[in-house]
Amino acid sequence: MKSFSKFISFMIILVLLLGLAAGCSSEKTAEGEDGEITLRVAWWGSQDRHDKTKKVIKLFEEKNPNIKITPEFTGWDGYWEKLATAAAGKNLADVIQMDYRYLMEYVDRGLIEDLNSFVDSGALNLDDVGEAYIEGGYVDDKLYAVNLGTNALAMAYDPAMFKKAGVEPFKPGYTWEEYAEAAKKLKDQFGDGVYGVEGAKNSLGNFQYYLRQHDIELYNEEGTALGYEDDKLLVEFLNYWDELLKDGVAAPPDVTAAVQGRLEEELIVHEKAPTLWFNSNQIVALQGAAGRELKLALLPSLPEGKEGLYLKPSQFFSVSKESKHKEAAAKFIDFITNDLEANEILAAERGVPIAAKVRDNLKPQVDDAAREMFDYVELAEQHSSPIYPPEPSGAGELDALFTRLAEQLNFGEFTTEEMAKTFRSEANKILAKNK
Amino acid sequence: MQSETSVLTDKKVTKRSKALHKGWKKELIAYAFISPWLLGFLGFIIGPMIASLYLSFTDYDMLSSPSWVGLQNYITMFTDDSRFWTSLKVTFTFVFISVPFKLAFALFVAMLFVKARRGVGLYRSVYYIPSIVGGSVAVAVMWKQLFGREGAINGILSYFGIEGQNWIASPDYALSTLIILVVWQFGSPMLIFLAGLKQIPTELYEAAAVDGASKFSQFFKITIPMLTPVIFFNLVMQMISGFMTFTQSFLITAGGPLDRTLFYAVYLYEKGFTHFQMGYASAMAWILLIIVAVFTALIFKSSSAWVYYESEGGK
Numbered sequence: 001m002k003s004f005s006k007f008i009s010f011m012i013i014l015v016l017l018l019g020l021a022a023g024c025s026s027e028k029t030a031e032g033e034d035g036e037i038t039l040r041v042a043w044w045g046s047q048d049r050h051d052k053t054k055k056v057i058k059l060f061e062e063k064n065p066n067i068k069i070t071p072e073f074t075g076w077d078g079y080w081e082k083l084a085t086a087a088a089g090k091n092l093a094d095v096i097q098m099d100y101r102y103l104m105e106y107v108d109r110g111l112i113e114d115l116n117s118f119v120d121s122g123a124l125n126l127d128d129v130g131e132a133y134i135e136g137g138y139v140d141d142k143l144y145a146v147n148l149g150t151n152a153l154a155m156a157y158d159p160a161m162f163k164k165a166g167v168e169p170f171k172p173g174y175t176w177e178e179y180a181e182a183a184k185k186l187k188d189q190f191g192d193g194v195y196g197v198e199g200a201k202n203s204l205g206n207f208q209y210y211l212r213q214h215d216i217e218l219y220n221e222e223g224t225a226l227g228y229e230d231d232k233l234l235v236e237f238l239n240y241w242d243e244l245l246k247d248g249v250a251a252p253p254d255v256t257a258a259v260q261g262r263l264e265e266e267l268i269v270h271e272k273a274p275t276l277w278f279n280s281n282q283i284v285a286l287q288g289a290a291g292r293e294l295k296l297a298l299l300p301s302l303p304e305g306k307e308g309l310y311l312k313p314s315q316f317f318s319v320s321k322e323s324k325h326k327e328a329a330a331k332f333i334d335f336i337t338n339d340l341e342a343n344e345i346l347a348a349e350r351g352v353p354i355a356a357k358v359r360d361n362l363k364p365q366v367d368d369a370a371r372e373m374f375d376y377v378e379l380a381e382q383h384s385s386p387i388y389p390p391e392p393s394g395a396g397e398l399d400a401l402f403t404r405l406a407e408q409l410n411f412g413e414f415t416t417e418e419m420a421k422t423f424r425s426e427a428n429k430i431l432a433k434n435k
Numbered sequence: 436m437q438s439e440t441s442v443l444t445d446k447k448v449t450k451r452s453k454a455l456h457k458g459w460k461k462e463l464i465a466y467a468f469i470s471p472w473l474l475g476f477l478g479f480i481i482g483p484m485i486a487s488l489y490l491s492f493t494d495y496d497m498l499s500s501p502s503w504v505g506l507q508n509y510i511t512m513f514t515d516d517s518r519f520w521t522s523l524k525v526t527f528t529f530v531f532i533s534v535p536f537k538l539a540f541a542l543f544v545a546m547l548f549v550k551a552r553r554g555v556g557l558y559r560s561v562y563y564i565p566s567i568v569g570g571s572v573a574v575a576v577m578w579k580q581l582f583g584r585e586g587a588i589n590g591i592l593s594y595f596g597i598e599g600q601n602w603i604a605s606p607d608y609a610l611s612t613l614i615i616l617v618v619w620q621f622g623s624p625m626l627i628f629l630a631g632l633k634q635i636p637t638e639l640y641e642a643a644a645v646d647g648a649s650k651f652s653q654f655f656k657i658t659i660p661m662l663t664p665v666i667f668f669n670l671v672m673q674m675i676s677g678f679m680t681f682t683q684s685f686l687i688t689a690g691g692p693l694d695r696t697l698f699y700a701v702y703l704y705e706k707g708f709t710h711f712q713m714g715y716a717s718a719m720a721w722i723l724l725i726i727v728a729v730f731t732a733l734i735f736k737s738s739s740a741w742v743y744y745e746s747e748g749g750k
Contacts, residue, residue, distance in 0.1 A: 081708040088497040088713075105711075109498040257604035257692050258584060397710045404694070411606060411693055 035066060037325050039332060042072040043097035043315075044079035046263070046285050049349055056342045060335050067328050080396070087111055092320035094329045098145045099315055100136060101399075104223075104390045107139050112318040114142040118330035125334055133354035136313040136387060145316030146333050149351020151373075152311055152380035153209055154280040154296045161274040165189035170297040172383060179300040180244060186274045187249045196249040198266065198273035199256035200241035200410055204402035206277060209299060210237045212385065213308035223392025224434045226427055231420040238409065238416035245410060253410040264289045280376050281314050281351040287369035294369075296376040298383055309380050310387040314351035352377045394430045401426055491718035496711040508718035519719070521694050522702040525610065529698065530677040533614045538669055541621040542662075545628035559629070566622030574616070575686035579603060582612045606693045613683050613696055624669040631665030632658070663742045671734055678727050699723055 043053060050073050057069045072093055074082060080102065086092050092111065106112045118124040124146070126134060137145035155170075162169055165186045170179070183196030208218045210233070217227040228234075244250040251267060259265045263282060267273035269290045276286070280296060287294050299309065317336065319329040335342055343358045348370045353359050363374055402423060409419045466473065491508060495501035512519050548559050568574050581587050582602040589599030602608045639657050648656065659666075681700035684690060690697040690705065703723070707716030 084497045084708065084711055105498065111498060253692070254601050254604045255584075258601050394710075400709070407691070408693055413693065 036068060037066060037328050038068045038070060039095065039325055039328050040070045040072060040093035041095040041332065042079075042083070042093035044074055044076045045097075045350075046075070048285055048288065049073075052346050052349055055345050056336065059339075059342055059345070060332060063335075064328075064331070067325075067332075069332070090322060092322060094320060094323040094325055095332055096318050096320060097148075097315050098318040100313055101391045101395050103137075103139070103145055103316070103318075105393050106318065107144050107390075108393065111321055112144050113321050113323070113326060114144060115146065115319060115330060115333075116143050118327070119143065123327055123330040123334060125338055128338065128355040128357050130354075130356065132311060132381075133313075136390075137316055139390065145313075145318045146337060147313035147316055147354050148336065149281060149314045149348060149353060150311050150377055151279045151281040151314040151351040152309055152377060152384065153205065153299055154278065154283070154376055154380070155299055156268060156276045156278065156283055156286055156294045157297055158268060158271070158274050159293060159295050161186065161190070161271070165274075169295070170300075172298050172379070173301055174298075175303055176240065176300040180240070180249075183244060183249050183275075184247070193272060195251040195255075195267065195273045197244055197251070198268060198276050199251045199253075199259075200245045200406070201250075201277050202238055202241045202402075202406045202409070204399045206299075207234065207237050207402070208388075209308040210302075211308075212310070212388070213302040213305040215306045217388050219388075219392055219395075219431070221389075222434070223431065225431050226424060231417075231424060234420040234423065235416050238406075238419060242409070242416055253407060256410075257407075268294070279312075279314065280373050280380070281349065283373050283376075284347070284349050284367075284369045294372075296372050298380065301383075307383050307385045309384045311377065311381060311384055312387060348373065392431065392434050394433060397430050398427050401430070487717040487720055490714050491721050493714040494712075495714040495717075497713050498711065501714060504714070508715045509722075511715070512718060512722070518694065518697065518702060522697045522699045525695065525697050526678060526680070526699040529610065529614060529617075529680065530674060533617045534670070534673045534677050536614070537618045537621050537673060538624055538666065540618055541624035541669070542628050542666075544621065545625045545632055546658075548625075548629060549632045559626075562625065563622035566620045572686060575683065578612065578616055578683075578687050603688055604692055606695045609688050609692055609696050613687065616683055616687075617677075617680070624673060627665055627669055628662070631662050635661045660743050664744060667734070667738050667742045671731055674730060674734070675727055678723065678730075 041057065043049070045053070050071075053073070054071055057071055061067065061069060079097075083092070083096060087106075087109075096112075098106065098112070115124060119126055126146075133150055134143075134147055137143055137147055157169065159169065166189075167182045167185050170182070185196070187194070187196035204218075211218055211228060214233060216233070219225075220227045241250065245252070251273060255267070259267070263269070263285055266276055266286070266289075268276040269286065277299065278286070283294065283296055302308070317333045319326055319333070323329055336346075337353075338355050338358065340358060340361050343353055343362055344365070346353075347366055348362060352374055353362060359374075363371070366374070405414065405419050405423055405426075408414045409416065414422070490501060492503060492505060493501035494504045494507075544562060548555055548562075565574075579586075583589075584599070584601040584604075586599075586602075588602065592599045600608075602612050635658065639661070640653060643653050643657060679700055680698050681704065684696045684698045684701045685704065688696040690701045699719070700723075703716050703719045706712045706719065
């Protein structure tokens with residue numbers, strides 16, 4: 001009993017000390033002396049991005065000695081939760097990294113600032129930026145978000161594995177059938193433990209691509225319901241992947257579940273699959289993780305169909321409405337957009353830079369993976385149709401719903417028809433809230 | 436400061452009210468001493484609870500101000516949300532399996548450590564460590580490694596010629612791996628059992644041994660009955676924390692695969708923070724509070740039938 005009570009008092013002291021330490025370490029965020037401004041900048045990303053961005057922040061501080069920047073960074077997981085909590089507490093960072101999917105949620109609620117006045121005043125210089133690169137950030141002619149890099153849906157492939165299996169790299173215009181045939185051939189070549197497809201890629205983004213090939217958008221114009229009337233297309237799309245899964249060409253769900261969205265764990269990194277569907281800017285990080293040459297190809301096309309691809313702002317910087325230093329925030333965004341040295345450090349990790357001079361300066365000096373991305377975005381531009389309007393509120397929930405239902409399908413708890421029906425009713429329930 | 440001025444005014448008041456005043460002052464001093472806790476309790480527990488009760492009747496997305504919807508959240512939950520029922524099923528399964536296992540295991544280990552042997556203090560500390568690091572990210576990562584496709588567990592199994600699988604990504608086994616993790620964190624009930632075991636008078640065992648009682652019947656006729664107050668305490672505490680389990684599922688399986696580890700608290704978090712439905716999440720929190728309250732009350736009610744208090748003459 002004695003040792004027990006001793007132990008308890010020891011624990012209490014420990015807890016109190018820890019509490020004390022936590023209390024002391026809170027940082028000072030208020031304005032410093034002699035007019036020094038403190039700017040908070042928040043972003044999500046990989047370790048690679050954190051390192052590069054922090055270096056650029058240092059460079060910015062050197063060139064602007066009266067501005068101090070406090071970085072706030074996390075991975076994609078948890079970023080939006082953190083941001084929403086900060087918004088509820090009226091404590092958003094001055095500059096926040098924004099995603100196309102969440103843009104409308106923040107615009108609708110008046111949480112981010114229209115930057116047009118800073119463009120007019122010259123604090124934010126967009127003279128060198130082409131229309132196609134910046135248009136995604138406008139809502140009703142107001143500039144709410146500045147694109148940090150352009151990317152597009154893409155397929156990474158391993159040229160060595162293709163060569164070994166005697167499969168030609170995909171040429172623009174190849175069809176869904178040709179893709180499936182190639183996948184089967186690759187699977188036959190490598191046998192057990194290696195797959196022709198890294199998993200049944202029935203994610204909402206890929207289905208959206210398929211819909212666009214049929215000239216249909218995922219949402220209706222008001223964002224209050226799905227944009228397609230007939231479940232036939234979704235059933236077709238799901239059947240395509242379901243067959244590959246049942247034939248053992250696509251990796252089974254318990255294998256793909258272990259990846260959990262971490263690029264380093266993707267099957268292609270470990271030579272267990274020859275392809276990966278993702279966003280083109282991720283090639284830089286993917287090649288780094290794999291440590292060997294990977295290339296980019298277009299996604300399969302639909303004969304007689306429309307171009308489903310689109311150039312997408314990979315991410316934006318926005319300025320929060322309650323920021324006290326909007327001018328400085330605009331200046332920081334201008335720096336990221338136009339400064340040559342800063343972009344040499346960033347090395348197009350967020351996607352192809354939007355300013356023409358920056359692109360021209362960067363292209364000859366980037367590494368192979370980034371050059372592959374530059375070339376791919378140029379290729380994708382020729383095979384693109386204009387991007388869909390910013391997604392309505394609830395798009396994130398819809399995405400999670402689709403992923404969850406697809407998982408049930410892949411584990412065999414659903415037929416494709418059942419999944420299409422369930423998705424429609426649940427999705428419309430979520431979107432109906434926007435009425 | 437306050438006491439000085441009150442001493443000055445004290446002189447004028449009558450004896451009777453002086454006594455009253457003194458009592459009141461005493462209370463005030465007591466409250467002053469617990470004020471750090473009191474402030475925390477009001478500010479961080481009662482305040483948020485009232486706020487969440489209000490929010491549970493609203494539609495609140497955290498970004499814009501809440502709008503009153505009456506009982507809508509509660510109605511949706513019970514009539515139109517199958518995942519709510521899934522999460523309840525998962526949580527109940529988890530609590531009803533993990534708590535008895537954990538208590539049995541904790542008691543077993545406590546029995547091993549109750550006798551003074553060499554180095555027993557060290558063992559006690561070592562076995563307590565899992566409970567300290569329990570909710571941490573490091574343990575979650577380790578668990579993923581252990582139970583993954585190429586993890587240590589499968590390594591051991593393959594030694595016996597059994598082909599393993601990715602236990603954490605398997606709909607059939609994911610919940611079990613989390614139960615094992617929680618049972619492994621038996622440290623705090625173990626310590627409490629240990630304290631309880633040491634309170635049992637050794638004369639009882641000596642007398643029983645003289646009468647020829649076996650170790651087995653000693654355990655069931657002496658140890659267990661004498662330990663029932665401690666078992667009762669541990670049962671209540673572990674059940675409550677079982678219902679609130681969050682970290683293990685959130686970090687290791689993220690509720691998946693196929694919602695098989697979708698604990699109530701994980702679903703609540705998903706609704707509130709991932710999909711910005713804070714009103715709905717608040718309503719869920721109140722339902723959980725009611726569930727826990729009901730189960731705690733049931734255990735308390737049943738305690739008179741099985742908990743033995745020596746001080747009450749065996750009542």
